Amino acid sequence: MKSLFEKEAYDELLERLEKITPDSERLWGKMSPAQMAWHCQFPLKIAVENKDRGVSGNPLVRLLFKKTLYNDKLWRKNLPTAPGLKATEEKDFDEEMPKLKQLVTACYEARERDQWHPHPLFGKLTPEQWGKMEYKHLDHHLRQFGV
Template identity: 30%
Template structure:
């Protein structure tokens, strides 16, 4: 798995994103390319703009930690057409260029903050995570959706 905290790996993701156009077609799933970029931005919004999203309540957080967290932070890739959380569902069309710029900015910010900034950082959904768990979560989500759009 690539390391989102490594400058070369982060640039690899950015290069792949820059290969997308507003006309790029998906290989599977339902999202358009602009929706996919917005969807990927949610992972970072939960870290950098948490006020945009409702925090899960006690029961929901228990379920997320017990059943979803192991799948999200593992090294195993997501299967095609995996279910997604409600806050990650993007139904409306988005501005491709704006979403692309935001995602690249989030990737750059994460890489610049580095491994140490994420060690022991709390996730609103999953509780305290180690840096490698944050990396797995970010990296495999990005890779899954960039592969979905053939880049």
């Protein structure tokens, strides 16, 4: 499984993000490219800034979903989104995409950090699990737009 903390995977993600445009067509789901860029910022903020963003809660979700965060199996299309991470209104692509790229870089640069706060939903994660989880989430949404 790739990890955002690997240079090759980091470079790949940035290249793929460059291929998304405001007019990119989604292959599934409801989000526009701008909404996806906004949505994808929050898992990165949790890692980089230790921000909760409305993902705490349901222990059943924690139990059933945690292992899928860092294994090789792709997530299925149209997975439900945590209420606090749903893009309910249109976003500005030219504002959101640079923020997303900056957070991808900030998360990559944090790869050798000694202290990682527990995830608000999934609890304690190793740095290896954090890197794989962040890669997998971004990959899922990039695949959503065919890149």
